Amino acid sequence: MNMLEVDGVGHTYQGKDGAYTAIDGLSFTVGMGELVCVVGPSGCGKSTLLRSIAGLLRPSRGTVSLHGNRVDGVPSDLSVVFQDYSRSLFPWLSVTRNVEFPLRRLSRSERSTRAGEALDAVGLGGAGKKYPWQLSGGMQQRVAIARALAYRPALLLMDEPFASVDAQTRFELEDLLLRVRREQDTTVLLVTHDIDESVYLGDRVLVLSKSPACVVADLDVPLGSSRDQITTRASEQFVELRARVAGMLQGGPVTVR
Numbered sequence: 001m002n003m004l005e006v007d008g009v010g011h012t013y014q015g016k017d018g019a020y021t022a023i024d025g026l027s028f029t030v031g032m033g034e035l036v037c038v039v040g041p042s043g044c045g046k047s048t049l050l051r052s053i054a055g056l057l058r059p060s061r062g063t064v065s066l067h068g069n070r071v072d073g074v075p076s077d078l079s080v081v082f083q084d085y086s087r088s089l090f091p092w093l094s095v096t097r098n099v100e101f102p103l104r105r106l107s108r109s110e111r112s113t114r115a116g117e118a119l120d121a122v123g124l125g126g127a128g129k130k131y132p133w134q135l136s137g138g139m140q141q142r143v144a145i146a147r148a149l150a151y152r153p154a155l156l157l158m159d160e161p162f163a164s165v166d167a168q169t170r171f172e173l174e175d176l177l178l179r180v181r182r183e184q185d186t187t188v189l190l191v192t193h194d195i196d197e198s199v200y201l202g203d204r205v206l207v208l209s210k211s212p213a214c215v216v217a218d219l220d221v222p223l224g225s226s227r228d229q230i231t232t233r234a235s236e237q238f239v240e241l242r243a244r245v246a247g248m249l250q251g252g253p254v255t256v257r
């Protein structure tokens with residue numbers, strides 16, 4: 001079953017200087033339990049696409065459906081992790097309270113269990129009483145991921161989630177994501193401008209064209225479920241795929257799956 005269906009989605013912004021079409025005729029699906037990466041050049045319309053899926057923007061054309069239900073407003077079973085963790089956590093709430101925040105409708109004990117499990121999953125089991133400003137950037141982004149996971153969303157949307165941390169932390173967080181989605185069977189759509197990251201993380205990579213963005217390729221990533229920062233990135237398949245994606249982003253030959 002498809003968790004997400006994006007069908008013919010296009011959006012035209014109306015501004016003082018006239019109309020500007022940011023995305024056009026975007027169509028793709030994400031199956032249950034899949035991790036799909038969307039990669040495209042800066043300014044091609046990735047955020048516009050993400051906002052349309054999250055129900056934060058009503059696209060001018062086309063439809064978005066989440067497990068069969070048309071998105072028309074913010075779906076209740078969706079979590080988003082943004083790039084800027086410093087603005088997505090509440091500095092006056094402890095780590096545990098931050099993670100529990102979206103779970104207000106659950107009982108106190110259920111909230112506490114879910115937050116504890118999510119913090120354990122991201123390796124922050126002992127940090128619940130700390131405040132975000134007492135943690136490193138990488139740890140704060142782990143809290144944001146824990147909060148998203150504790151909510152148990154049908155779809156986890158991630159917008160350049162590792163772009164604001166240093167390279168070593170980025171690798172650790174990428175591996176963390178691969179592990180938790182394996183353990184929890186989470187469906188993930190991750191937007192990035194980093195070609196290597198899209199190939200390393202994705203079961204599939206959707207390559208977008210320049211604005212107005214459309215899907216120029218939908219590539220399977222046959223690297224298996226067990227990936228390693230050193231050996232996977234050095235493998236022939238990885239190198240070949242990243243070169244293909246890079247070629248497409250530079251306007252080279254397009255191969256559609």
Ligand code: ADP
Nearest residue numbers: 013015020022041042043044045046047048211
């Ligand atoms: P990306 O996330 O890939 O960098 P965006 O979706 O943010 O791309 O933007 C795509 C294009 O749409 C850009 O040229 C941007 O200037 C334009 N755009 C984004 N938001 C608006 C808006 N609210 N009004 C007018 N143009 C916009």
